Amino acid sequence: xxxxxxxxxxxxxxxxxxxxxxxxxAHDGQQVRxxxxxxARRDLGGVQFVVLRxxxxxxxxxxxxxxxxxxxxxxxxTGTVKAHPKAPGGYEVQISDFRVIxxxxxAPPVEIPKMEWNVNPETMLDYRVVTVRGLKxxxxxxxxxxxxxxxxxxxxxxGFTEISTxxxxxxGAEGGANLFPIDYFGHPAYLAQSPQLYKQIMxxxxxxxxxxxxxxxxxxxxxxxxxxxxxSLDVEMGFIDDExxxxxxxxxVLAAIMVRLxxxxxxxxxxxxxxxxxxxxxxxxITLLDARALVTEKYGHQVGGKDLDPEAERLLSQHYAEExxxxxxxxxxxxxxxxxxxxxxxxxxxxxxxxxxxxxxxxLFRGIEITSGGQRIHDHAMLMxxxxxxxxxxxxxxxxxxxxxxxxxxxxGFAIGAERLTAKLLGISNVRYARAFPRDRHRLTx
Amino acid sequence: xxxxxxxxxxxxxxxxxxxxxxxxxAHDGQQVRxxxxxxARRDLGGVQFVVLRxxxxxxxxxxxxxxxxxxxxxxxxTGTVKAHPKAPGGYEVQISDFRVIxxxxxAPPVEIPKMEWNVNPETMLDYRVVTVRGLKxxxxxxxxxxxxxxxxxxxxxxGFTEISTxxxxxxGAEGGANLFPIDYFGHPAYLAQSPQLYKQIMxxxxxxxxxxxxxxxxxxxxxxxxxxxxxSLDVEMGFIDDExxxxxxxxxVLAAIMVRLxxxxxxxxxxxxxxxxxxxxxxxxITLLDARALVTEKYGHQVGGKDLDPEAERLLSQHYAEExxxxxxxxxxxxxxxxxxxxxxxxxxxxxxxxxxxxxxxxLFRGIEITSGGQRIHDHAMLMxxxxxxxxxxxxxxxxxxxxxxxxxxxxGFAIGAERLTAKLLGISNVRYARAFPRDRHRLTx
Numbered sequence: 001x002x003x004x005x006x007x008x009x010x011x012x013x014x015x016x017x018x019x020x021x022x023x024x025x026a027h028d029g030q031q032v033r034x035x036x037x038x039x040a041r042r043d044l045g046g047v048q049f050v051v052l053r054x055x056x057x058x059x060x061x062x063x064x065x066x067x068x069x070x071x072x073x074x075x076x077x078t079g080t081v082k083a084h085p086k087a088p089g090g091y092e093v094q095i096s097d098f099r100v101i102x103x104x105x106x107a108p109p110v111e112i113p114k115m116e117w118n119v120n121p122e123t124m125l126d127y128r129v130v131t132v133r134g135l136k137x138x139x140x141x142x143x144x145x146x147x148x149x150x151x152x153x154x155x156x157x158x159g160f161t162e163i164s165t166x167x168x169x170x171x172g173a174e175g176g177a178n179l180f181p182i183d184y185f186g187h188p189a190y191l192a193q194s195p196q197l198y199k200q201i202m203x204x205x206x207x208x209x210x211x212x213x214x215x216x217x218x219x220x221x222x223x224x225x226x227x228x229x230x231x232s233l234d235v236e237m238g239f240i241d242d243e244x245x246x247x248x249x250x251x252x253v254l255a256a257i258m259v260r261l262x263x264x265x266x267x268x269x270x271x272x273x274x275x276x277x278x279x280x281x282x283x284x285x286i287t288l289l290d291a292r293a294l295v296t297e298k299y300g301h302q303v304g305g306k307d308l309d310p311e312a313e314r315l316l317s318q319h320y321a322e323e324x325x326x327x328x329x330x331x332x333x334x335x336x337x338x339x340x341x342x343x344x345x346x347x348x349x350x351x352x353x354x355x356x357x358x359x360x361x362x363x364l365f366r367g368i369e370i371t372s373g374g375q376r377i378h379d380h381a382m383l384m385x386x387x388x389x390x391x392x393x394x395x396x397x398x399x400x401x402x403x404x405x406x407x408x409x410x411x412x413g414f415a416i417g418a419e420r421l422t423a424k425l426l427g428i429s430n431v432r433y434a435r436a437f438p439r440d441r442h443r444l445t446x
Numbered sequence: 447x448x449x450x451x452x453x454x455x456x457x458x459x460x461x462x463x464x465x466x467x468x469x470x471x472a473h474d475g476q477q478v479r480x481x482x483x484x485x486a487r488r489d490l491g492g493v494q495f496v497v498l499r500x501x502x503x504x505x506x507x508x509x510x511x512x513x514x515x516x517x518x519x520x521x522x523x524t525g526t527v528k529a530h531p532k533a534p535g536g537y538e539v540q541i542s543d544f545r546v547i548x549x550x551x552x553a554p555p556v557e558i559p560k561m562e563w564n565v566n567p568e569t570m571l572d573y574r575v576v577t578v579r580g581l582k583x584x585x586x587x588x589x590x591x592x593x594x595x596x597x598x599x600x601x602x603x604x605g606f607t608e609i610s611t612x613x614x615x616x617x618g619a620e621g622g623a624n625l626f627p628i629d630y631f632g633h634p635a636y637l638a639q640s641p642q643l644y645k646q647i648m649x650x651x652x653x654x655x656x657x658x659x660x661x662x663x664x665x666x667x668x669x670x671x672x673x674x675x676x677x678s679l680d681v682e683m684g685f686i687d688d689e690x691x692x693x694x695x696x697x698x699v700l701a702a703i704m705v706r707l708x709x710x711x712x713x714x715x716x717x718x719x720x721x722x723x724x725x726x727x728x729x730x731x732i733t734l735l736d737a738r739a740l741v742t743e744k745y746g747h748q749v750g751g752k753d754l755d756p757e758a759e760r761l762l763s764q765h766y767a768e769e770x771x772x773x774x775x776x777x778x779x780x781x782x783x784x785x786x787x788x789x790x791x792x793x794x795x796x797x798x799x800x801x802x803x804x805x806x807x808x809x810l811f812r813g814i815e816i817t818s819g820g821q822r823i824h825d826h827a828m829l830m831x832x833x834x835x836x837x838x839x840x841x842x843x844x845x846x847x848x849x850x851x852x853x854x855x856x857x858x859g860f861a862i863g864a865e866r867l868t869a870k871l872l873g874i875s876n877v878r879y880a881r882a883f884p885r886d887r888h889r890l891t892x
Contacts, residue, residue: 018685069853162595198882214613410547437612445616
């Protein structure tokens with residue numbers, strides 16, 4: 001540890017409470033004690049500058065006769081706050097006491113203060129244990145923490161109960177593809193792709209439930225929008241009329257998230273040059289069939305498959321942004337062919353059950369799907385028919401189908417991928433940078 | 447679905463907002479619309495009784511000419527609220543309209559309303575998808591949800607940031623035993639035992655962090671206090687002086703949890719006949735060495751090994767309950783032999799580094815350990831020495847040790863097993879009943 005002789009201080013540093021850099025304005029002219037990391041440093045011989053980074057921000061400190069430790073060292077600085085228009089935050093601290101708490105023993109592999117690193121993205125992820133300290137990296141994870149808190153707190157005000165369901169499962173919720181196998185005491189098991197079936201079961205207990213937990217998709221392809229391990233924000237509610245109740249809930253949840261981001265993450269959005277979207281009181285809706293026709297007629301884009309392709313998602317979002325001023329649009333009435341077995345069939349105009357349209361929907365935000373949701377089948381006979389129609393093995397779903405013998409109410413829900421929503425809110429090009437330690441096809445460390 | 451002819455209603459049921467059973471007192475003499483499950487039912491020929499269960503409680507409803515569906519069916523009841531001293535909650539609903547929303551097609555495998563089921567516990571877990579609807583089962587999970595919320599909300603008020611760290615890892619945090627292997631695209635990987643190393647890394651980013659997530663222990667033995675998948679409430683804080691700062695934080699967190707349980711889970715504690723403990727402003731502390739001596743001298747119990755055994759934990763708790771009126775006691779200054787490599791050595795009285803005592807502690811609550819915590823090593827050289835002393839392979843910990851080159855501040859933290867604390871608070875004999883869908887040596891379903 002480096003501890004150089006320092007000028008004597010009037011007040012012993014330890015007797016002052018710690019001040020955070022964001023609160024300096026309230027201490028103008030006073031002595032404060034700061035703790036944090038050496039974000040940047042410059043030694044001009046007679047005078048030394050240290051930019052101190054703490055959890056709340058950065059501040060410039062200036063002293064003399066200091067022997068500066070390497071960047072990223074933890075330090076404690078005692079000094080006097082002075083207004084300084086050119087300093088970040090408008091204040092500077094004139095150092096009277098400088099103590100190295102824990103000295104870095106190497107210079108970081110990248111210059112942490114730089115807002116753009118001219119480094120191969122894979123290298124940056126290799127050094128993630130320290131690159132995650134970068135202001136932009138930190139801002140993304142802070143926004144995600146507030147987003148998750150906004151999701152959760154709003155649901156609790158609407159009477160939802162938090163649940164914790166198994167991630168070690170004996171079969172997949174969606175039928176068996178893309179599962180990571182686990183050796184469970186010699187028995188085959190898998191990592192859960194989704195809490196779908198469990199959250200439905202828990203509607204029988206608490207009526208309205210949510211879970212915030214990691215889920216796992218063993219998808220081999222590497223894209224900018226997929227992770228193999230991601231944080232899923234899951235919701236399920238009972239006693240609904242149809243999927244409109246679920247969409248209305250999601251509309252309210254999104255509005256509450258944006259309120260919280262405005263209150264608690266404004267600085268992070270500013271740092272990243274991103275804007276917090278307005279959530280319309282009633283997010284516009286369009287059926288999938290009409291959406292496909294719209295992008296063909298308006299933009300000349302032919303959509304393949306049964307769903308929307310990424311280009312169609314982008315064009316549809318563009319249309320709703322331009323024509324309706326909305327960053328969000330619900331795409332409704334998905335065909336059975338693009339939905340899992342538990343999706344509730346829609347009703348035909350004559351009241352009979354549709355054989356090809358479901359009450360499933362997607363939510364697009366700024367050109368990308370961020371949610372799938374909908375009403376689920378609650379009737380036991382209808383569920384068993386659907387399992388047969390999807391050519392799934394009923395015995396592999398036995399524990400799940402069992403509960404539908406016991407009066408499950410009509411219910412539905414949705415799931416939001418936290419990293420994808422974070423990335424899209426902040427304009428981060430790859431979803432991997434919205435996770436502290438991402439897992440992808442080739443990455444198991446750090 | 448069963449829909450029998452019903453007496454005509456004066457107000458169409460759909461026009462009334464839904465009322466929850468807990469709110470009936472505010473509607474005395476008024477018409478209400480309830481939704482929920484048929485908890486119990488009795489048909490006396492001329493008159494029918496239905497006990498309706500919704501998320502907020504149960505209420506007795508009475509009507510005539512009704513054809514009652516099976517128990518657990520979802521129903522909607524419209525009727526008039528009347529004070530009725532003998533009914534649960536003090537009110538009864540006189541049914542004017544009874545609608546089956548979703549009829550059960552089988553009777554449940556156990557009688558849900560019974561407070562004790564005379565059934566093999568394994569059978570009860572086999573049917574967990576419906577037995578979890580039992581009032582006691584539901585109460586335990588509700589208490590756990592509030593406990594977790596209390597933990598999280600308090601930490602947020604103290605400036606902690608929520609993180610989400612990988613559960614798919616390339617090596618174990620504690621050295622390699624008791625890991626579940628995963629096939630990760632053909633590469634060996636494991637389920638994380640703890641977010642320990644990742645939460646330490648994140649102290650370099652946010653200074654104070656927490657995570658609520660499942661962790662995995664491939665322990666073969668079946669006990670009443672262990673689960674193979676459990677919810678870990680993890681905390682790590684930087685810029686501490688020593689482990690006393692961590693214990694003081696944990697003291698505040700526990701107090702906040704109990705405040706929330708009093709506010710939001712009083713009914714659940716009453717149902718389970720359990721009491722919410724008082725958390726002393728300063729939980730008593732005793733060193734492990736003194737604790738071992740105390741149980742030997744006072745109770746004649748010889749303690750084997752380096753730690754406390756379950757009987758010693760029970761006796762020590764008994765002593766602190768009787769002599770100090772505290773359900774909690776910190777056992778401090780654990781020996782290195784009973785702690786992992788990252789535990790920070792204690793200082794000897796002369797200021798030198800202890801070779802055998804750490805700044806690790808356990809917290810006992812009502813006779814059982816519910817937390818391990820302590821200060822961690824933050825100095826790179828000290829960490830590398832410790833890894834060598836523990837005969838671990840430094841290369842298997844490379845991603846982790848790397849960050850200690852970059853000025854990590856002194857830090858420490860703790861972890862609470864949510865199910866174990868829930869079980870102990872509620873007097874539940876086996877930790878498996880404090881989890882919705884437990885995983886144990888022989889149980890992968892439901």
